[in-house]
Amino acid sequence: xxxxxxxxxxxxxxxxxxxxxxxxVSVLRLNTADAAELDAxxxxxxxxxxxLMRDMPLVMxxxxxxxxxxxxxxxxxxxxxxxxFKLIGIQQGEVATAPVGEACxxxxxxxxxxxxxxxxxxxxxxxxxxxxxxxxxxxxxxHTPTRVVTxxxxxxxxxYARGGDLIVMGAVSAGAEVLADGHIHVYxxxxxxxxxxxxxxxxxxxxxxxxxxxxxxxxxxxxIAEDILDSERGENRLITLVGETxxxxxx
Amino acid sequence: xxxxxxxxxxxxxxxxxxxxxxxxxxxxxxGRKTAVVDFDVGLRNLDLIMGCERRVVYDFVNxxxxxxxxxxxxxxxxxxENLFILPASQTRDKDALTTEGVxxxxxxxxxxxxxxxxxxxxxxxxxxxxxxxxxxEAIVVTNPExxxxxxxxxxxxxxxxxxxxxxxxxxxxxxxxxxxxxSPARVEKGEMLSIEDVQDILSIDMIGVIPESQxxxxxxxxxxxxxxxxxxxxxxxxxxxxxxFLGEDRPHRFTTLQKRGFFGRLFGS
Numbered sequence: 413x414x415x416x417x418x419x420x421x422x423x424x425x426x427x428x429x430x431x432x433x434x435x436x437v438s439v440l441r442l443n444t445a446d447a448a449e450l451d452a453x454x455x456x457x458x459x460x461x462x463x464l465m466r467d468m469p470l471v472m473x474x475x476x477x478x479x480x481x482x483x484x485x486x487x488x489x490x491x492x493x494x495x496x497f498k499l500i501g502i503q504q505g506e507v508a509t510a511p512v513g514e515a516c517x518x519x520x521x522x523x524x525x526x527x528x529x530x531x532x533x534x535x536x537x538x539x540x541x542x543x544x545x546x547x548x549x550x551x552x553x554x555h556t557p558t559r560v561v562t563x564x565x566x567x568x569x570x571x572y573a574r575g576g577d578l579i580v581m582g583a584v585s586a587g588a589e590v591l592a593d594g595h596i597h598v599y600x601x602x603x604x605x606x607x608x609x610x611x612x613x614x615x616x617x618x619x620x621x622x623x624x625x626x627x628x629x630x631x632x633x634x635x636i637a638e639d640i641l642d643s644e645r646g647e648n649r650l651i652t653l654v655g656e657t658x659x660x661x662x663x
Numbered sequence: 664x665x666x667x668x669x670x671x672x673x674x675x676x677x678x679x680x681x682x683x684x685x686x687x688x689x690x691x692x693x694g695r696k697t698a699v700v701d702f703d704v705g706l707r708n709l710d711l712i713m714g715c716e717r718r719v720v721y722d723f724v725n726x727x728x729x730x731x732x733x734x735x736x737x738x739x740x741x742x743x744e745n746l747f748i749l750p751a752s753q754t755r756d757k758d759a760l761t762t763e764g765v766x767x768x769x770x771x772x773x774x775x776x777x778x779x780x781x782x783x784x785x786x787x788x789x790x791x792x793x794x795x796x797x798x799x800e801a802i803v804v805t806n807p808e809x810x811x812x813x814x815x816x817x818x819x820x821x822x823x824x825x826x827x828x829x830x831x832x833x834x835x836x837x838x839x840x841x842x843x844x845x846s847p848a849r850v851e852k853g854e855m856l857s858i859e860d861v862q863d864i865l866s867i868d869m870i871g872v873i874p875e876s877q878x879x880x881x882x883x884x885x886x887x888x889x890x891x892x893x894x895x896x897x898x899x900x901x902x903x904x905x906x907x908f909l910g911e912d913r914p915h916r917f918t919t920l921q922k923r924g925f926f927g928r929l930f931g932s
Contacts, residue, residue: 564819
């Protein structure tokens with residue numbers, strides 16, 4: 413995720429720097445090229461968490477489509493783009509060959525498993541990679557360690573606990589943003605923006621010592637400061653998603 | 664080795680330069696050899712507040728570029744022993760401050776001084792980053808109003824990650840808060856955040872509370888650091904802050920509304 417870097421590495425002699433960085437990336441695997449079905453599913457997915465989805469860099473995995481004419485592949489990729497998803501590449505495979513990548517204007521990427529194994533994976537239900545599609549595949553049973561932040565989260569800072577829960581020992585200042593795929597606990601005053609279950613987990617909770625937030629969100633549903641009543645603000649609050657409503661209760 | 668302290672805030676006009684001048688003068692008065700460095704390249708002010716603007720020959724950027732040596736550029740204060748000023752350049756821009764150059768100059772000064780006070784420019788751009796990069800500790804100057812407190816919060820976040828110490832994994836440098844232009848009367852009327860409000864939001868130690876005072880304006884206009892005006896409330900508050908900076912434990916003064924009693928009104932004290 414981006415963090416603040418106001419001209420941090422400026423040196424008059426170096427105009428550019430090339431750096432290797434690791435990043436986690438979500439893979440969007442398509443199992444159908446059927447226009448109507450895709451439209452419906454993509455719309456629903458985007459509507460669930462529009463802010464997050466629109467900014468999330470995605471790699472397309474086309475292997476589930478099987479052999480298709482080039483034109484149809486291009487139309488399908490374009491269809492995903494039109495829904496507002498930000499594509500940064502295509503996972504290399506048997507379907508996604510170099511000419512396909514070139515035609516879409518996207519680089520071919522080799523992710524995780526080596527490209528040779530792509531064929532073997534093709535028919536089997538895939539176990540890896542967080543999948544933004546509502547898939548029947550079971551959730552990975554591995555425990556993601558909870559991220560614990562002992563310093564106060566200051567204005568302008570952003571902290572994202574990907575794939576798990578987040579505990580903030582201090583305050584979350586106005587102008588700061590904390591996000592987690594799971595639950596969020598804040599043991600100081602919560603004044604900033606707090607988003608739990610950002611990848612759609614509707615059962616995520618937010619617990620806080622004192623609620624005075626600018627925005628609270630669970631699973632893509634949110635309430636801004638204006639919609640939080642004075643009576644709902646205060647000490648020891650639990651924030652849950654009930655149906656489509658963000659509910660604030662005292663613990 | 665000198666202790667390097669940066670005076671910073673994020674927001675402009677809250678009293679960074681006044682504070683840098685007062686702290687440096689206060690430390691020198693305590694017999695500590697102190698230099699105060701103006702990092703606000705292009706908008707130099709510190710020499711005015713220190714009343715030495717007519718003696719500027721060379722500046723910080725000249726020293727960085729090797730056009731002058733430190734001895735030539737440092738201005739010895741006429742009023743206070745042990746005090747030296749390194750003015751900013753008026754004609755260059757902030758790009759003249761290179762990480763390497765600033766490091767070299769501060770390193771050379773470190774050998775000679777007990778304290779180096781860095782007066783940061785406003786904002787969170789390059790000049791401000793450079794002023795805090797080599798600091799051992801920070802004083803964040805804040806006015807008791809929402810936007811100033813928000814900017815200070817932002818600056819505290821930057822101090823936690825963008826100093827040399829932080830980059831070397833030595834953790835965040837110690838940062839303390841100096842609240843300026845505090846007016847208990849306006850706090851009582853609800854026009855201003857109280858000390859408790861500010862501390863609740865920023866949750867850091869308070870090194871001093873400087874009352875809103877005509878003395879500060881007079882001091883700036885006459886080029887005499889307010890800490891030398893020992894009669895004034897602001898001057899005394901700065902003297903307290905300097906003492907706390909040096910490790911003394913002093914209670915905060917001028918933080919509550921003085922209700923004038925009968926005799927007070929009678930004699931108009």
